[in-house]
Amino acid sequence: AILWLEDWLKGYPGTLLLISHDRDFLDSVVDHVIHLEQRKLTLYRGGYSAFERTRAERLAQQQQAFEKQQAQRAHMESYIRRFKAQATKARQAQSRIKALERLEELAPAHVDSPFDFRFREADKVSSPLLDLAEGRLGYGEKVVLDKVKLQLVPGARIGLLGPNGAGKSTLIKTLSAELAPLSGRLQRGENLAVGYFAQHQLDSLDPKASPLLHLQRIAPAEREQTLRDFLGGFDFRGARCDEPVLNFSGGEKARLALALIAWGKPNLLLLDEPTNHLDLEMRLALTLALQDFEGAVLVVSHDRHLLKSTTNEFLLVADGQVQSFDGDLEDYARWLVDYRARQQPVASSEPAADKTDKRAQRQAAAALRQQLAPHKRQADKLEKDLATVHEKLAELETNLGDSALYEVARKDELRQLLAKQAELKVREGELEEAWLEALEILESLQAQLEASA
Known part of the structure; x- marks a missing residue:
């Protein structure tokens, strides 16, 4: 149901304002985040992960948060090393390592979280449990x-x-x-x-x-x-x-x-x-x-x-x-x-079996086309956004090629351009990953549509 709603909202043409505790859902459907903190509203560009990164950068400048950030980072680095050593299934392992590395990067955004607990260690263990x-x-x-x-x-x-x-x-x-x-x-x-x-x-x-x-x-x-x-x-x-x-x-x-x-x-x-x-x-x-x-x-x-x-x-x-x-x-x-497509009801009347089968095939194909549409819109939008980011990066790189920019008097301007370049490269990576995922889903659905034709 979440996946269906996510796809529907991606293709929704109007304005969307939502509250959700599902970070993957937020990353998929929103392009701005409003953060409520200390009676103030702060608007961040991008999805939830981009919000965490930006907020983490702000908090990293606060000296009182530094030690806790480092402890969290050390914890995540240790955990990633331990998991990589134990990884057995390549596809699942790579997917999880990516998630863990992203979590390592984002953890500092939560240094002021009111929650900090561990499950107490068991006194004895059996194997198997x-x-x-x-x-x-x-x-x-x-x-x-x-x-x-x-x-x-x-x-x-x-x-x-x-x-x-x-x-x-x-x-x-x-x-x-x-x-x-x-x-x-x-x-x-x-x-x-x-x-x-x-x-x-x-x-x-x-x-x-x-x-x-x-x-x-x-x-x-x-x-x-x-x-x-x-x-x-x-x-x-x-x-x-x-x-x-x-x-x-x-x-x-x-x-x-x-x-x-x-x-x-x-x-x-x-x-x-x-x-x-x-x-x-x-x-x-x-x-x-x-x-x-x-x-x-x-x-x-x-x-x-x-x-x-x-x-x-x-x-x-x-x-x-x-x-x-x-x-x-x-x-x-x-x-x-694929599972939902296989769950389409099949009529039991033998004389009309062929006609019913064709009707069911048409219904399944129509359902797949309906599922295909938001993915196509999403892939096109991501490709367009990616092209825009590429243009901005190219323009920035041209500006950074100006040797006069590296003079001491222009260090603030240089710093701003480098920060903007780093921000765009992060956005470029996010868009590329999302675009490839959208294309994968689109290709899979298209293959199913062709098979049902």
């Missing part, structure tokens, strides 16, 4: 997934993909022991400690209890100040730590649920849509915490940035099966287009 063989999963007489084979070991980073209703939540509920398998073997490690997050858990919080009391109930022997410090990383500070959950927003309840999981020292995280109520700052903090986490992670999320930054393997849940998906999220978007 969990082993499911020949699993038949479902509810009562209804089988949702069959012949499921899945083994989770420490360090696994798995994202679940698949259409809504295909069984992703059913799988996670079974692994979390909330739902018993209908048949098959499910073996849990001796030292398995599961941290399970699902939307319905927000409703299970005690509305009369405060965040501090929730944590005291699971850690009665711990010093109160230690618990308050821990909750502070989730932005529960001062009086907010002692207020009842009753009037908390969905985002605050989600943060509290994650805090309780993080305190519990899990070695397996099962996360079913953990970012639904979270803002961008908390999503980034969760991403960094998951990257530091030493245990296994199995996650379902509509947040593509979270998936790209924290997983290195995808499982596809569809048609009653769970299978490895050898591709990245762009490949999955193309798979979805």
Whole structure:
């Protein structure tokens, strides 16, 4: 649904003003960002990533932010090195390394984030943590997934993909022991400690209890100040730590649920849509915490940035099966287009079979043409924008070729031109990448259209 809306908005001819916590969605559909901070509005050109880069540059000039920036950068560099050493699937590995390197560049834009937490390290670990063989999963007489084979070991980073209703939540509920398998073997490690997050858990919080009391109930022997410090990383500070959950927003309840999981020292995280109520700052903090986490992670999320930054393997849940998906999220978007085309209903009347088949083919072709149109407009727009950037770069390079520009008296002018050149080169890279991606999707859809003709 997000991908469909994204394509529709790209082709929308009017003015668009939106609020979203999905950074990939913002990058795809907006060309300006208005930032609300300290009762002021600041307008930034470009998408969300461009906003982060520009804001990071501003914050980098503030001395009090310098040390935290360096710590974040060191953390990201260490994580990227560790992941590169472990990378096995080339396509997924390259996609994720690009996402991590971008995150490394953008992290300084969030030095003033109120969130800073880690999942506490488990005392003991088993390997495997969990082993499911020949699993038949479902509810009562209804089988949702069959012949499921899945083994989770420490360090696994798995994202679940698949259409809504295909069984992703059913799988996670079974692994979390909330739902018993209908048949098959499910073996849990001796030292398995599961941290399970699902939307319905927000409703299970005690509305009369405060965040501090929730944590005291699971850690009665711990010093109160230690618990308050821990909750502070989730932005529960001062009086907010002692207020009842009753009037908390969905985002605050989600943060509290994650805090309780993080305190519990899990070695397996099962996360079913953990970012639904979270803002961008908390999503980034969760991403960094998951990257530091030493245990296994199995996650379902509509947040593509979270998936790209924290997983290195995808499982596809569809048609009653769970299978490895050898591709990245762009490949999955193309798979979805093909999957929807295959879901076109086929009439059962034999005399009219040929006529019905042709009608279905025409409908599928029309649907593909409809999907093709916004991609064509987007590719054309990106190509036009890229040509404009190339013209500006050429003009700048001509100006920079003037030897008189390098005289001391004109150092400010030189600095401005070099800064503009750097900005345009960044924009050039973004446009080229987006244009190539748009062309890939366009070519894939065109091939499907020709095949259905």
